[in-house]
Each structure stands twice: as C-alpha cells, then as structure tokens.
Amino acid sequence: xxxxxxxxxxxxxxxxxxxxxxxxxxxxxxxxxxxxxxxxxxxxxxxxxxxxxxxxxxxxxxxxxxxxxxxxxxxxxxxxxxxxxxxxxxxxxxxxxxxxxxxxxxxxxxxxxxxxxxxxxxxxxxxxxxxxxxxxxxxxxxxxxxxxxxxxxxxxxxxxxxxxxxxxxxxxxxxxxxxxxxxxxxxxxxxxxxxxxxxxxxxxxxxxxxxxxxxxxxxxxxxxxxxxxxxxxxxxxxxxxxxxxxxxxxxxx
Amino acid sequence: xxxxxxxxxxxxxxxxxxxxxxxxxxxxxxxxxxxxxxxxxxxxxxxxxxxxxxxxxxxxxxxxxxxxxxxxxxxxxxxxxxxxxxxxxxxxxxxxxxxxxxxxxxxxxxxxxxxxxxxxxxxxxxxxxxxxxxxxxxxxxxxxxxxxxxxxxxxxxxxxxxxxxxxxxxxxxxxxxxxxxxxxxxxxxxxxxxxxxxxxxxxxxxxxxxxxxxxxxxxxxxxxxxxxxxxxxx
Numbered sequence: 081x082x083x084x085x086x087x088x089x090x091x092x093x094x095x096x097x098x099x100x101x102x103x104x105x106x107x108x109x110x111x112x113x114x115x116x117x118x119x120x121x122x123x124x125x126x127x128x129x130x131x132x133x134x135x136x137x138x139x140x141x142x143x144x145x146x147x148x149x150x151x152x153x154x155x156x157x158x159x160x161x162x163x164x165x166x167x168x169x170x171x172x173x174x175x176x177x178x179x180x181x182x183x184x185x186x187x188x189x190x191x192x193x194x195x196x197x198x199x200x201x202x203x204x205x206x207x208x209x210x211x212x213x214x215x216x217x218x219x220x221x222x223x224x225x226x227x228x229x230x231x232x233x234x235x236x237x238x239x240x241x242x243x244x245x246x247x248x249x250x251x252x253x254x255x256x257x258x259x260x261x262x263x264x265x266x267x268x269x270x271x272x273x274x275x276x277x278x279x280x281x282x283x284x285x286x287x288x289x290x291x292x293x294x295x296x297x298x299x300x301x302x303x304x305x306x307x308x309x310x311x312x313x314x315x316x317x318x319x320x321x322x323x324x325x326x327x328x329x330x331x332x333x
Numbered sequence: 334x335x336x337x338x339x340x341x342x343x344x345x346x347x348x349x350x351x352x353x354x355x356x357x358x359x360x361x362x363x364x365x366x367x368x369x370x371x372x373x374x375x376x377x378x379x380x381x382x383x384x385x386x387x388x389x390x391x392x393x394x395x396x397x398x399x400x401x402x403x404x405x406x407x408x409x410x411x412x413x414x415x416x417x418x419x420x421x422x423x424x425x426x427x428x429x430x431x432x433x434x435x436x437x438x439x440x441x442x443x444x445x446x447x448x449x450x451x452x453x454x455x456x457x458x459x460x461x462x463x464x465x466x467x468x469x470x471x472x473x474x475x476x477x478x479x480x481x482x483x484x485x486x487x488x489x490x491x492x493x494x495x496x497x498x499x500x501x502x503x504x505x506x507x508x509x510x511x512x513x514x515x516x517x518x519x520x521x522x523x524x525x526x527x528x529x530x531x532x533x534x535x536x537x538x539x540x541x542x543x544x545x546x547x548x549x550x551x552x553x554x555x556x557x558x559x560x561x562x563x564x565x566x567x
Contacts, residue, residue: 165471189470
C-alpha cells in the first residue's frame with residue numbers, strides 16, 4: 081500500500097516528473113503531517129514549484145505515488161476538481177482575476193464550485209477580508225491594489241474554499257521588499273492556526289521560523305531534509321552548505 | 334465636375350429617391366441585426382469547440398477548422414449565390430423561404446467563420462495562468478472558461494468584433510445584388526428609372542450613419558471599463 085501508515089496528510093513516494101528529456105523531479109519522497117509546515121528551499125529550477133504543482137495535479141507525475149488525505153491521487157481515476165477544492169495554491173504572480181472585484185475574486189469558487197449561496201459566500205469573504213484588513217477594498221479591482229495586498233487577497237481567495245492543505249509557490253518573490261512582511265505575517269498566522277502547508281520559498285529567515293521541516297531541493301532531488309535549525313546551522317550535505325553560503329553572501333539570511 | 338455632382342448627388346433626386354432607399358435600408362438593417370445575433374452566438378460556440386482539449390475532441394476541432402477555413406476563404410458573393418439561388422433550386426423545402434431569410438443564412442455562414450477567429454484570438458490572449466488559477470480553485474473546465482477566460486477574452490475582442498460587424502452591415506448590400514430589395518437595390522431601381530445615381534449616394538449616407546454611432550458606442554464601453562479597472566493603478 082501507500083506510505084500513509086504514519087498518518088501523514090501528504091505523502092509523496094518516489095515521484096519522478098519529466099518535461100521532455102529533462103527530469104525535473106527524480107525519485108522524490110516527502111511527508112507532510114497534518115498541521116505540519118514543510119518549506120522547500122533551493123535554487124530556481126531545482127523542482128520546488130513542480131513538486132507543489134504535482135500535489136494538486138496541475139502537473140501529472142510520470143512515476144511514483146502521491147497520497148493526500150489518505151487517498152492516492154496519482155492513479156488516474158481521481159476527481160481532480162474535488163481534490164483541488166481541498167487544496168489551496170497561491171502563486172508567485174498572484175493570478176487574481178482582473179475583470180472581477182476583490183469580493184468577486186474571493187467568492188467565485190465557493191459559489192460555483194461548492195454551490196454556496198451568494199449571500200453566504202460574501203459574508204464569509206468579508207470576514208476573511210476583515211481579518212487581513214482589506215475589507216474596504218472589497219469592491220476594488222485588483223489593479224488598484226498594491227502587490228502585497230493582491231497577494232493577501234490571493235491567499236484569502238484560496239482560504240475561502242476551506243482547504244485542508246495550502247501550497248505556497250514563492251509567494252513573495254514578485255513583491256517589493258517592503259511589502260514582503262505583510263504577506264509573511266499572514267502566512268505565519270496560518271501556520272499558527274494549524275494549517276497544513278507546503279511552502280516553496282527564498283525567504284530563509286521565514287522558513288527557519290515557521291517550518292517544522294525544511295527540504296533542500298537540488299537538481300530535482302531532495303538532497304537534505306530536517307528540522308530548520310539543523311538545516312540552517314549544521315547542514316550535512318556539501319551542496320546544502322554551498323547553497324546556504326551563497327544565500328548568506330547575498331545577505332538574505 | 335458639375336456633371337458628376339449632378340449624376341451622384343443631385344438635391345432633387347436626393348429627395349426623390351429618399352423614401353424608396355429608406356424602405357430598402359430597413360431591410361438591410363433587419364438582415365444585419367438578425368445575422369449579427371446569430372453570428373455572435375454561433376461563432377462563440379465554434380471558437381469554444383476549437384479550443385476543446387484532449388484527444389477525444391479532435392474530430393470536433395477538425396470540423397470547426399474545416400468550417401472556418403472554407404467559409405473564410407470563399408467570397409460572400411459565391412456563398413450568397415449558392416444559398417439564394419441554389420438552395421431553393423435544389424431543395425423543395427426552401428422554395429417558399431424568403432430571399433431575405435436566405436440572405437441572412439449566407440451572411441451568417443461567412444461571418445461566423447470570421448468572428449470565430451476573432452473570438453479564438455481573444456481566448457488565446459488570456460494568459461494560461463488565469464485558467465490555471467481558476468482550475469486550481471476547483472472550478473471545472475467549463476466554469477473556468479465561462480467565468481474567467483471568456484469575460485476577459487470577449488472584452489478584448491470588442492473592437493475587432495465591431496469591425497467585422499461593420500463589414501457585415503455593408504455586405505448586406507451584396508445580398509441586394511442577388512434579389513433582395515434593400516437599399517442598394519432600390520438605388521439601382523432608381524438609377525434605371527431616372528438615369529441618375531443619387532439613390533446610391535443616399536444609400537451610402539444611410540450606411541455611414543449606421544456605423545458611426547456603433548463605433549462611438551463601442552469606444553464608450555471600452556473606455557468606461559478601463560476607467561473602472563485601471564483608474565488608480567498603482
């Protein structure tokens with residue numbers, strides 16, 4: 081059977097993903113316990129985003145198995161839409177719908193995919209927007225918001241579906257430095273509330289703070305994984321050391 | 334020069350031809366409105382079919398491609414002749430169909446092909462990340478298309494859409510050449526009765542008057558939308 085005997089909420093087993101001849105993930109194993117936060121670090125192109133996208137089937141794996149919430153999702157007969165309703169994903173480029181107001185962005189999926197009434201969906205959305213201090217922007221279009229505000233709306237849009245798992249794909253990489261913290265604070269709150277998350281990030285300080293486990297990806301392989309303190313202070317693999325040394329050099333840790 | 338003016342824009346004949354050309358022009362407007370409504374719907378359906386994913390939809394996609402290739406490449410005059418003269422000749426069911434209705438069929442066949450391409454360009458111009466974001470929220474393919482992709486796509490193609498509709502309006506005159514008594518045909522009648530071509534000028538004035546408000550209206554819609562979405566862009 082699957083590697084799900086230990087109660088992991090997500091378990092990735094020997095997953096390989098190829099784009100043409102290029103192997104972007106090679107025999108990757110990953111376990112995320114319920115309420116756990118796993119951070120994926122590594123250079124661009126190391127496979128972090130691809131791994132996240134495989135978990136909600138935006139990418140199809142070529143080999144291996146992924147089990148989410150006790151159900152294998154990689155054997156072909158899974159209901160993709162049902163799976164995605166319980167997995168939220170937030171992208172680097174926000175990807176808000178530009179033709180809809182903030183409120184419409186947040187309520188679209190609950191109304192259409194979950195069949196919740198407009199009244200109920202809007203009430204819930206307003207509550208969520210209030211929580212992030214953007215209630216007064218409910219009727220604005222995304223273009224009128226700052227990057228940080230847009231990204232927080234994107235997070236709330238995912239949360240409005242009541243997901244059991246959140247995937248965050250370098251969500252601060254497109255932001256001006258002074259806007260990063262407002263987004264990270266929101267993620268921090270989410271982690272504290274017990275949300276299960278897989279976070280691909282370049283924010284090492286943040287990873288160190290919120291992660292239960294940090295995985296260092298390098299060339300499609302998880303080179304090293306462990307508790308954040310160990311990874312950041314006592315990395316065992318030479319490749320991890322090299323990567324972190326370069327990060328420190330760049331002043332980002 | 335005076336002869337030319339007399340032949341084409343004579344005030345006396347202008348007044349003389351006005352009522353007949355006007356009644357003919359109402360036929361143009363009627364054909365145009367019905368054909369445009371049909372084209373808007375059919376072309377959208379065809380564009381959606383052309384974008385369907387997966388191997389199973391391949392035959393459907395193929396049919397849509399054959400249709401647009403054929404009718405975009407065929408001159409309207411030929412299609413109109415085939416429909417207005419051919420259909421009633423070949424099929425008993427069409428012997429009592431009015432020429433005007435057949436004219437609408439011909440216009441719809443050809444312009445659906447054009448407008449399908451316009452829609453398709455619009456759909457393809459919406460960045461894939463929009464569809465991906467919609468799908469990742471649990472929306473189905475159809476829902477993502479309907480609520481996220483199409484609204485953005487259609488807004489973007491309003492100007493070229495209008496362009497095609499001005500073309501359609503004008504091409505209703507071609508139907509007149511094959512036996513529907515519309516504005517241009519009335520101009521011809523007038524010319525052969527009075528040996529004066531002012532009726533054509535009158536018809537031309539009507540056509541121009543019809544397109545100008547349409548163009549301004551579209552500009553207005555686009556500008557209003559842009560103001561709403563981008564006014565205080567950061």
